[in-house]
Amino acid sequence: MESIINQLFWLWSPVSLLPEWLRIFLVLFVLLLLARTILLYIVPPFVNLLCRLLKKLLYLLSYPIMVFICTMQKSRREAGKVGIPVWMDTIEGMFALFDRFFNKMIQLFRKRKRNKARIKRWSFYFATALAILLTVATMNNPNEWYTQKWKKAEAWLNQEQVHKQVSSAASHDTKEFILNREYKDGGNIRVAPTLTADRLYTIENGEIIHFLNEEQVDSKGIKWLKVQTANGVKGWISASIVREK
Numbered sequence: 001m002e003s004i005i006n007q008l009f010w011l012w013s014p015v016s017l018l019p020e021w022l023r024i025f026l027v028l029f030v031l032l033l034l035a036r037t038i039l040l041y042i043v044p045p046f047v048n049l050l051c052r053l054l055k056k057l058l059y060l061l062s063y064p065i066m067v068f069i070c071t072m073q074k075s076r077r078e079a080g081k082v083g084i085p086v087w088m089d090t091i092e093g094m095f096a097l098f099d100r101f102f103n104k105m106i107q108l109f110r111k112r113k114r115n116k117a118r119i120k121r122w123s124f125y126f127a128t129a130l131a132i133l134l135t136v137a138t139m140n141n142p143n144e145w146y147t148q149k150w151k152k153a154e155a156w157l158n159q160e161q162v163h164k165q166v167s168s169a170a171s172h173d174t175k176e177f178i179l180n181r182e183y184k185d186g187g188n189i190r191v192a193p194t195l196t197a198d199r200l201y202t203i204e205n206g207e208i209i210h211f212l213n214e215e216q217v218d219s220k221g222i223k224w225l226k227v228q229t230a231n232g233v234k235g236w237i238s239a240s241i242v243r244e245k
Helices: 002-015 020-078 084-112 116-138 143-158
Strands: 163-164 174-177 187-190 201-202 207-217 223-228 236-237 240-242
Touching: 020 084, 163 240, 201 236, 207 236
Parallel strands: none
Antiparallel strands: 163 207, 174 207, 174 240, 187 201, 187 236, 207 223, 223 236
């Protein structure tokens, strides 16, 4: 898991230098290309196989029923009844309708093989155009969901490489911290153990926070403590601005 996070970090690091609109476009474009790949190469063979199986099942189901209907109709004719009952006509029509539908789907998949290059080309154009439109719509009308999710995702992808320090003497009693006296304006609790991470909460002077027995040191040598406030906010705070109560 840690190696995957490291790979994501190094992949995203050069992308984070680009303008925000371009980063959004690249993310949407990659996601749409993945969706295009699934729709072009995974879904069609599955649906084609499903149609063929359902056609076989339809034949196995309809054959004994149609034999029974033919036998009943023969008996009716021998009894002098020429007309066909509505229920017989309805059953025959339903089986014929399903059979035509499955045949049509199978024919479409055969045509798809002949037009494969054209479908790939136009689906790529469509994915590109859709990514552009979604990027423009997102930048012009940013909603609360986008602001929260995108910023958190960027903070997670941009967070600096850290290494965990395991406390050798973990106490069963939760430690309590307060701000150092010189920090009268308060201290920030952040999403991740890095100065570039988003701010979650600002504690005031004298406010008590609880240590969650987890420490990390970022690439700049800053020690971070994972803490929780009295109202349940969990995050990271620099150890240099707090002291044990």
